[in-house]
Amino acid sequence: MxxxxxxxxxxxxxxxxxxxxxxxxxxxxxxxxxxxxxxxxxxxxxxxxxxxxxxxxxxxxxxxxxxxxxxxxxxxxxxxxxxxxxxxxxxxxxxxxxxxxxxxxxxxxxxxxxxxxxGTVHSTTLFSYCSDFFYEGGNGASFPGLFASMARAYMNTHKATEEDLAHVAVKNHENGLLNPKAHVRKKITVDDVLKSPVVASPLKLLDCCPFxxxxxxxxxxxxxxxxxxxxxxxEIIGSGRGASPAAVQGREDITTIPSTVAAARQAYKMAGVTPKDINFAEVHDCFTIAEVIDIEDLGFFPKGKAAHAVRDGATRLNGEIPINPSGGLKSKGHPIGATGVGQVVEVFEQFTGMAGERTVPNAEIALTHNFGATGASAAVHIFKKVDRK
Missing domain, CATH: 3.40.47.10 (Thiolase/Chalcone synthase)
Incomplete structure (x- = not known):
């Protein structure tokens, strides 16, 4: 049918x-x-x-x-x-x-x-092929560099700090410690993030997810x-896909990802829900700035407010809207072809009583968000817990 x-x-x-x-x-x-x-x-x-x-x-x-x-x-x-x-x-x-x-x-x-x-050099080269290679990867614009540009623009526009971004990493590592299948199960502090080696300013090593x-x-x-x-x-109750200019240079505002906005709008409409109805979300946090931009584009926080909300604990497991209870790409890991499916696995485990200590209490509706490259393509899905009593 x-x-x-x-x-x-x-x-x-x-x-x-x-x-x-x-x-x-x-x-x-x-x-x-x-x-x-x-x-x-x-x-x-x-x-x-x-x-x-x-x-x-x-x-x-x-x-x-x-x-x-x-x-x-x-x-x-x-x-x-x-x-x-x-x-x-x-x-x-x-x-x-x-x-x-x-x-x-x-x-x-x-x-x-x-x-x-x-190895790092070859794998980094392979990843660069996912960019608009003629304009970006082929001219030395790596993904850390591109997301660093997005981070700098966001920080300048919205008066956010490197410490605000560090709170994203700290929170996701806290969640990853509760996930036995996570790649990096290590507690870190804001100070650890800020003192880690600079990869592409303002992003440090601990702002970046692992291969x-x-x-x-x-x-x-x-x-x-x-x-x-x-x-x-x-039950899957909503699904949406969106697109953005492949190269970051083609976007009017690099502090937002149009593909995420479009995919979320479609998924919310199909599901008949709003961002306020979502009890937790798994989002694409390849870099700490990505999670900040994601949760604004998905409608969880007004533009320019997410960095401060993360710092204040709104996205922790016991917060207003738990983000990445699995540990996210940052701690759980980023096996590129598997990442979006892994987000769905987390929803399934949360809704079927298998998430253990990282369980989000009383969750009924969840969202997954996964994008390609710097957001040239994106998909959002919304799920509903089924009461089988």
Whole structure:
């Protein structure tokens, strides 16, 4: 049935960090966890959607058929999707749309990346290919440099400080300590952030997320399939996608990301909710300034107020609007193709009683936000906890 409700029935994830297994082995580990979580078998899966960016670094492209074959379902069609750092959420939307349209009742949506083995210089070079390379990466404008420009513009416009940004990192590391699968489980202080080496002023090393390996997977299905399963599930109630000029230089205001604003507007409208209805959110915090800009663009705080709100504790687990209870990219890690899917895994765990000490109390509605590069592409999804009593 077209436009039917779509649910997340299962979710699984590897640890994020430096992993020794091959990219396919990493993907299969997450897939098996998600399949077991959903209480299904691979034979129940009717299509596979895989997000990946740098499979070539582990000598594997055309990845979806390889994963389907290794799951024992080589006859099941698979599709590999790339949208830079936003690949996971863009892929998740495609999987969602195909189930909503009635093409499939049950699909695998999986993101995976393995890049740490290439070394910092090579992996940084690979990441630069996600920019508008002719204008940016190819001329030395790295992602730290581009986000540093955004940070400087924001600080000058809104009288924010480097210390305000440091509070984002401190909060996300606090959350990451509660996540056994996080890449960087280390408590830090504002002073630690401010004294860490400068990467691109005003951003320091501890303002930046790590490169990570890892995979996250979800099982999406129709509401009818979910109800028949007898298992816990989460409903997807809103989905949106947006776009921005690929190069930062093409934007009128670099303290906002137009793709986020557009995607959020669509998702809120579809879900019939407002930012005030969101109980927690997983957002794209590749750098501390990104989280500050995100939570304004998503409507949680007025323009220019988010940095001060973070400093005042509004985004902590016990705050007004908890942001990145998983630890975010900053602490949980950033396996680029898996990041957006990992955000959904966090929502599933929060809503099905598996988040442990990082559980957001009484949460009913959550949002995930993931963008590519400096925000050239973005997707936002909104989820509702299902009361099965």
């Amino acid at each position: 077209a436009n039917s409700k779509v649910c997340v029935l299962g979710a699984g994830s590897t640890k994020y960090g430096k992993l020794n297994e091959s990219i396919i082995e990493i993907a299969l580990n997450a897939a098996k966890d998600a399949i077991e979580s959903a209480g299904i078998t691979p034979k129940d899966i009717q299509a596979g959607y895989i997000s990946n960016v740098f499979g070539v670094a582990d000598k594997q492209v055309h990845m979806a058929p390889v994963i389907m074959s290794n799951l024992g379902i080589s006859h099941v069609p698979g599709l590999t999707i790339e949208s830079a750092c936003g690949s996971g959420s863009v892929m998740f939307r495609e999987a969602y749309a195909n189930v909503a349209a009635g093409f499939y009742d049950c699909v695998l949506a999986l993101g995976v990346e393995k890049v740490t083995h290439t 990570s390996d890892g995979a996250s997977a979800t099982i999406l299905c129709s509401e009818e399939f979910a109800k028949k399963s007898g298992r816990p599930y989460v």
